[in-house]
Amino acid sequence: MKEIIFKWGLKNAIEHEGNAQVKAVVPKVIGEKPELKKNVKELFKETSKIVSEINKMSLEEQVEKLKEIAPELLEKKKEKQELPELPDAIEGKVVMMWPPEPSKYLHIGHAKAAILNYYYAKKYKGKFYLRFEDTNPEKAKEEYYKNAINDLDWIGIKWDGIDYVSDYIEKFHEYSEKLIKEGKAYVCTCPVEKVRKLRHEGKECEHRNQSSKENLVLWKKMLSEFKEGDASLRLKIDMDHKNAVMRDPTIMRIILTPHIRKSGYRVWPNYDFATAIMDGFEGITHRIRSKEFEMRTELQEYIQKLFNIKSPKIIEIARFNLAGVVASGRMIREKVEKGEYFGWDDPRLVTLISLRKRGFQPEAIRNFAIHTGISKTESIIPWEILESENRKIIEPIADRYFFVKDKIKLIVRGIPKDFKSERLKHPDNLEHGKILYKINKDEKTFYVDRHDFLNAKQGDVIRLMDLMNIKIDVVGDEIVAEFESKDYKPGIKIIHWVFEKENVAVEVLMADASTVNGLGEKAIENLKEGDIIQFIRFGYARLDKKGKTLKFRYTHD
Secondary structure, three states, X not given: OXXXXXXXXXXXXXXXXXXXXXXXXXXXXXXXXXXXXXXXXXXXXXXXXXXXXXXXXXXXXXXXXXXXXOHHHHOOOOOOOOOOOOOOOOOOOOEEEEOOOOOOOOEHHHHHHHHHXXXXXXXXXXXXXXXXXXXXXXXXXXXXXXXXXXXXXXXXXXXXXXXXXXXXXXXXXHHHHHHHHOOOEEEEOOOHHHHHHHHHHOOOOOXXXXXXXXHHHHHHHHHHOOOOOOOEEEEOOOOOOOOHHHOOXXXXXXXXXXXXXXXXXXXXXXXXXXXXHHHHHHOOOEEEEEHHHHHHHHHHHHHHHHOOOOOOEEEEEOOEEEOOOOOOHHHHHHHHHHOOXXXXXXXXXXXXXXXXXXXXXXXXHHHHHHHHOOOOOOEEEOHHHHHHHHHHHHOOOXXXXXXXXXXXXXXXXXXXXXXXXXXXXXXXXXXXXXXXXXXXXXEEEEEEEHHHHOOOOOOOEEEEOOOEEEEEEEEXXXXXXXXXXXXXXXXXXXXXXXXXXXXXXXXXXXXXXXXXXXXXXXXXXXXXXXXXXXXXXXXXXEEEEOOOEEEEEEOOO
């Protein structure tokens, strides 16, 4: 067990400027040795002990040790993700689409479905359409249309055309009337509760055998005078069908709420009717969608046969859930409206607008969608997979800065005159530049994290990262120390810090919507909104808003 903890502790330390974090190491250890999960308390205790030893080593020592015991963990492999071939796909002939409903903001589940459909369309040099399923005037809002377009563009999806199902409303009326005349649909004026009851029991209602002439009269009333709930247009299929979806389903219903894009219409298609016909208008050949629609495929194919539309190949995949988060658009909307979330960009959500503000990258979301693949098995996917994909992208570009969240004053005496030191903004990239530190007096006051001195005692030697080594003299309401030396000494504890009079107020909105306040080093004043950085020994963060206090959103560790 100790060997496994040690190697994963070293790897985590190297990824975090020489300081491993117990909570990040334990899952890796359990991943290799699942049986250790039976005694997590003991595992955490042993990991804490070993991580403490690792953190006393220099970064160089950590790298050399990991090279010795597990060199494979130092290799940065770029894995190529492959997905299975589409059935009956012909290069240049594939046409796919993705259909958001403009009733909510998109979340990562939506993104995965959109990415997979887009991926295959481009893989076979075909076409990809964005289709807004906006046939419910009560839900369609302008902000949702705009957000969907912005989000999909942000994650790198380029469509060959945009369709708004509401633009085809007259076609749906025309197709509905055709079915009535052919005796394949009828107007039902039963109350909704009665319709549900009879469908459940597999029984016909008295309207099922009305003549086409009677149905056309009632249809005209649906278009002009009936109120919501007074009537609906139903397909005449089989009230005793083993698939309840096929028991004379409603295909058109009355909604009197004015549509934001198409005013003057009061009868709108249901999902299955609209989807089946739109597939024909667009010439869709393949679709990847959630298996929650599995029972509806039969109905949609039935409708398509009525109008001689070639049915697309349907690949149904399981809905996936990220551990510990709400991903239902309906539930999110309800909680936003109730104030349980402060908005669609609440950091507790996996909406794309929230992930974007936290610093997740489009490439990471695309890689995540491909990585989790196509499966019909329901699963709860660990957050770590998404974070890992994102870390691969931001780690090479995010500059490093100091941030002290629970300050205690540190006074260092005896600093040499005109003392200077510098550090790279990014340890692996000289082009990112350096930060120069100057001290003109023999005494300087700093702020450091109180947690780093919980067990400090007189005589301890500690290193202020990339600055100097100090020897502790007094530990109390403030820390007093003496300058010891400039160059790093192997084996001593390394901590971050900020100057007392040269710092910036920082507020970090965490993933659980709590806030952490502290002080950042002066250099972060030069950041631009949207910049992603790493606060050393704290985590990655994205600058959300500049002001007297710099407001960041926490990304992940």
